[in-house]
Amino acid sequence: MIAVGLDPSLTCTGLAIFDTEGGVITRRVRTPNIGTSLLARRQRMRRALDGVLTNVPARVDVTLIEVPNAAKQHGAHGERMALYWWLVDQMFARGRVVEVAPKSRAKLATGNGNAGKDDVVAFTRAAFPDVRIPDDNVADAVGLAWAGARWAGIPTPEYSPMQQQAFDRLAWPARTAPIV
Template sequence: MIALGVDPSLTCTGVATVDTATGEKLTRRVKTANRGGTLAARRGRLREAIAAILDPLPRRVGVSVIELPNARQQYGAQAERHALTWWLIDQLMARGPVVAVTPSQRAKLATGAGNAGKAVVLATVRAQHPGVTVVDDNAADALALAAAGAHWLGFEHPFTDGQATAFARVDWPS
């Protein structure tokens, strides 16, 4: 079974998979450029990102874990960020169960601390997954989510006490 983790972003989405049959862990990033402010340009950017995220994946996955946008942050292109997330959720639900987590839950799953910064998340994920290429915080976030999903599927993952507590608080499918 494949566990998928997605840290969606208009500029650089982190994507990670854990194959629970082989133990293989992969990360990648999907980058999309701003095409302008017209509706057609914004739609095109979203469609390009979604295709680049989903096309390499199998038609079925054991579970997808995706980070929701931070509701408190009011950056530009807020509508597009939310659209990207919800269109991905829609498409991922056709491939298997989907779990959505908040940014704080993602940080806790990665490090055991909900207020962990990007550098701490990156260092912790790299330490917990030696031999896996984790180029930046986007890939680290995605791998932390995929690892939690793999654990839910029964794959052994060495959680700290804080991570185990965070895992237990996620609304996993029944």
């Protein structure tokens, strides 16, 4: 069984893979700004997409991906949304996909939907002391993959009641749904 968590970003996408055979793997996919031309922006998004896809198995049981925060006023919203949709499309080709709102992502990891990035990092490091969690991008991905692993039946640390509440509110696919 394989569960993937993705925290997509134009600068540093967080990736976590929970695998019953390989344990927990984390990665950061860094994509520096290479310019503002249309071609440069497209190349940056392609590098982010390719960096994720080269690290994710061809078949997964479920991927949880954070939806970009529409309230963020800085950054390139169009490019962030494009990267999100490219990743959603490619992850559907590998298995089931569940989208997670930013507050739900924080609540899954900590039990508090208003938890800050430092809290998410601290909580995921405490829950998974043997897993490499270098920053908030990976911590977010670990929190997402943790939920996916629970759904897929991969043994994980127990959830608090508030984490379980966030888990239960996600739009989970049917277990019998075909992988497209």
